[in-house]
Amino acid sequence: MKPPSRPPTRAIFLLALAAGTALAALPPAPAMADNAAPPYTIKDGRVDQATFNGYRRYTESCLRCHGPDGAGSSYAPNLTDSLKTMSQEQFGETVINGRKNVSSSNQNVMPAFGNVEDVALYLDDIYAYLKARSDGVLGRGRPKRASDD
Numbered sequence: 001m002k003p004p005s006r007p008p009t010r011a012i013f014l015l016a017l018a019a020g021t022a023l024a025a026l027p028p029a030p031a032m033a034d035n036a037a038p039p040y041t042i043k044d045g046r047v048d049q050a051t052f053n054g055y056r057r058y059t060e061s062c063l064r065c066h067g068p069d070g071a072g073s074s075y076a077p078n079l080t081d082s083l084k085t086m087s088q089e090q091f092g093e094t095v096i097n098g099r100k101n102v103s104s105s106n107q108n109v110m111p112a113f114g115n116v117e118d119v120a121l122y123l124d125d126i127y128a129y130l131k132a133r134s135d136g137v138l139g140r141g142r143p144k145r146a147s148d149d
C-alpha cells in the first residue's frame with residue numbers, strides 16, 4: 001500500500017496560504033519575483049537604452065489600444081496596473097499569444113504578436129518600460145535617455 005500523500009501536501013498548501021496572508025499584511029511593495037533587480041535602470045531621471053527602446057516599441061505597437069504611457073483606454077486595460085500583479089512570464093505569454101475576453105459581453109481583442117518581429121524580439125524591453133511605469137519610477141511622455149544631452 002502506498003503511504004498517504006494527501007496530508008503532507010495539504011500541510012504545505014496551508015503553510016503557503018499562511019505565508020501569503022502574512023505577506024498581504026505588509027505595506028504594498030512593487031510586485032517583484034524574489035529580490036530580482038528591476039528590469040530597467042533609471043539614473044538621474046534617465047533610462048537605459050533597452051527601456052527607451054521599450055518605450056518606442058510600445059508607442060509603435062501598443063499605444064493605439066492601451067493608450068499613451070500604458071495608462072489604458074476605453075478599449076484596452078491600463079498596463080501599469082496589470083504589471084503590479086502580472087508576472088513577466090504572464091506578460092510575455094499574453095503578448096505572444098493574444099487574448100480574447102470571453103468572460104463578459106466585452107468583445108475586445110488583444111491581438112497575438114508572436115509573428116510580429118518588432119514586438120516579439122523586444123518583449124523584454126517593452127516589459128522593462130511598462131514595469132518602470134507600473135512601479136511609479138518613470139513619468140509620462142518620452143523618457144530621457146542616459147545618452148541624451
Ligand code: HEC
Binds near residue numbers: 091108109
Ligand atoms: C488592437 C488593440 C490592442 C493592441 C494593438 C494591443 N493590445 Fe494588449 N490588449 C487589448 C485588449 C482589448 C486587452 C484585454 C483582453 C482581454 O481582456 O481578454 C489587452 C490585454 C493585454 C494584456 C493583459 C492585461 C491584463 O491585465 O490582463 C497585456 C499584458 C497586453 N494587452 C499587452 C499589450 C502589448 C505589450 C501590446 C503591444 C505590443 C498590446 N497589448 C497591443 C488590446 C490591444
